[in-house]
Amino acid sequence: MLRLFEQHRIRRVCSLDGMWNFKAEGSEKSYSLPVPGCWEQHPDFLSYRGKGTYTKQVDIVNGGNLRLIFKGVSHTAHVSFDGEEKGMHYNAFTPFTVPVGKVESGSHTICVEVDNSFGEHSALHIPNDYYTYGGITRPAAMEWLPDVYIEKIQFVPFQRDGLWHASIGVTVQSISTKEETIQLCARLGEESMVSGEISLPAGKTAVLTMERAFRGVKSWSPQDPCLYFLHMVLKRNGREEDDLIERVGFRTIQVSGTKLLLNGEEIFLKGFNRHEDYALLGCAIPLQLMASDMDLMQDMGANAVRTCHYPNDERFLDLCDERGILVWEENHARGLKLEDMQNPNFDKQCADCIREMIESHCNHPSIVIWGILNECASETEEGREKYKRQYEQIRSMDSSRPVTSATCRHFTDISLDLPDIVSFNMYSGWYQDVSAEGRNRQEIEWIRRVGGEGKPIIVSEMGAAAIYGYRDRSRCKWSEERQADIIRENLDVYMNDPDITGVFIWQFADCRVTEEGGWFSTRARCHNNKGVVDEYRRPKMAYDTVKEWFQKK
């Protein structure tokens, strides 16, 4: 299942989920591994870092123009079809497609060489305070494309004269060898739109923008997350040949002075940082467990989630759309020093990640903030230029959402004038034995002086570690008692400070970290233990503390 709803009624799509053959590089031993899945879930590959090849035989009954869809391969994929390389992709956290071309009926072989190794080839997947797993870790499928098809849709809702309107950008692609004349027909709720005839030269791309009012639609909000299907149909020579269905919501998100407005009303974001990581399954979390994570976060009273530190699985974002959970989604980067950002692959790998994130996720009403570059080198001139370029890229692709990044360069950051929202990570009571109240005032006064004046401020991370099951009446650090105490003190400050627009607890659940990079020394069990639940989602004492505090606002 690629999404929580069907995206096509006309286009033929076939899932590739299931058991694939797998061989690790340099080994002839064959395994049968599940897709989606991480190879680390198999006892022979618990900490395997390197390359492996997934292979699947597919019997195609009616041939045609074939394209493969991968929602996530960790972290680099080289895809071949019947032995011919057809495409490659870097980054575990963004979807990609691989055009195969004309394929006859019969049996064919799909091979995906997967690589989760570290090195200069990978500027973003590096030894880190989370784990880079290996595998085809999100759903995969194959689809048959007509000579002219719908590539993507960008839906941007807005209010005008008290009515909901939307601008709908449709990108169509020709792979025909001759000029074609097409027409687009769209339906949303009770409204339908038909474009004029469009002539598309052979092999070219065209973008058509439709804009109109939608009477009678209801707003999307956390209280009433009303969703609508936008069904776009492409006709050629009067015949319906392709379609694409997006699920959208009518809502606006705006920065107004130091406040964040959803549909014109002030909101306070309270939620969690959530890694895509689950005991035994790694980052290949099935829908059932995504839903139970959501149940737990909502049980604690959260209204928001930050997809730290990378774009998330679209099924999770679909759940956020359905549940009215507000999302800060960010590109893939965590804690990169300037020398990491000077990796020759860094700029392109970030730009690709941002483009793929926005192209594939822009229609989720739940996403209200785009983030970049968590705790990277924003205290340096060169780093600032990279931040600036990435904010510009996001704004050029989608100006309907504010941008931010989470800094830890306290008192040295020189990039806080660039984002719409200023966000900072602060561990008062854990890394520094300081009072959250006093430290918070210092931070806010500094932020105001260096570019944050008049902007919303979000505490993007706060929290403390606790080993699940470790109770100690001394309430010493690493005990569940102390984690609950520290979270309580911090939430009391941040939820009552009029200068703070939101707070995200670090973190929802414990997650695995790499042994490489020295993380083992401060991460007992080779896990980041700051979850309010552990990696099996067993609640720590802090669970009830958060539940008590989040209910207060």
Ligand code: ADA
């Ligand atoms: C940083 C970082 C997180 C995590 C956290 C911690 O703020 O953004 O990914 O590493 O610190 O647990 O210390």
